[in-house]
Amino acid sequence: MTGEKSARIVQDRLTWKSGHLDRFVQVDLYFSEVYVTSAGFLPEGTTLLLINDGQDMEMLGLEEILRDLCGRGMLGPLLCAGIHAGPERMMEYGTAGTVDFKGRGARAEAYSRCVLEEVIPAIQRRFGVSGFTQKAFAGFSLGALSALDIVWRHPQEFTRAGLFSGSFWWRTRDKTDPAYDERTDRIMQRRVGEGGYYPWLKFFFECGTEDEQEDRNGNGIIDSIDDTHDLIHALVVNGYQLERDIRYVEIAGGRHDVATWARAMPEFLLWGWGK
DSSP: OOOSOOOOEEEEEEEEEETTTTEEEEEEEEEEGGGOOTTSOOOTTOEEEEEEOGGGHHHHTHHHHHHHHHHTTOBOSEEEEEEOOOTTHHHHSSBTTBOOTTSTTTTHHHHHHHIIIIIHHHHHHHHTOSOOSEEEEEEETHHHHHHHHHHHHOTTTOSEEEEESOOTTOBSSOTTSTTOOHHHHBHHHHHHHTSOOOTTOEEEEEEEEESOOOOTTOSSSOHHHHHHHHHHHHHHHHTOOBTTTEEEEEEEEEESSHHHHHHHHHHHHHHHHBO
16 A cells, blocks of 8 residues: 555454353454544544454555555544454354355354344443444455345344455355255345345445356356355345445456455445545
8 A cells, every 4th residue: 555644543452252152252443543532532423344354454454454545534434343253263154044055154143143242332332432323344255244144134233244255155055966056045145135125235245256266057157256246136136226235346366365355455445435
């Protein structure tokens, strides 16, 4: 990142023993001093952005990205909260109430409860606020699936979702099973298709053209892009509009890695909270 100005990014950390997950939870907080009042409080209108896999934020360069954008006055008041994944990531991330064909995601409901009933209240207590004007949730890979599932099942809590290389292949039946049907076995596409329309929700999707090599239906498009396009189609059928409600970014040569997601992160932040 380069810019003529920069802003100091304040960092803080919350740690506690989660009753829902029966493990210690760690949340790293990032916010610009530009928006902190003299009394140490965040201003009215601050958005809370939750991010799964918070342990990767240093590698992602989140502090540098925020410092550059805030320093150039391009970003509104934003508090980023990176929630570290636990040792049972494959069980805690997923689609609550529905495990995949290998039984993964069995603790997704407990993780959802932790986010809603422990993480958000802990952040509110830290800053002495009763709530946030807006809340958003972002994630990468399986963390993107988790973020979207939580937002979709609790639309009253959120306004935006940032979904990078989402694991939207998550399915109830193995693709090698002769009975496998993309229309019904992909969990998130089915869940969205059976859902409704919440006009305040907005969605940002990112995929890289080299996210993977798999092409299960042989149409010449890698599965991660196919699955994302099908999910976007399900949203459009529900009433969401491209560009107005949905931003899709496809990165040429982008891979399923933190370096690619770091390239897309500034665009996501400006899409959501740019000034």
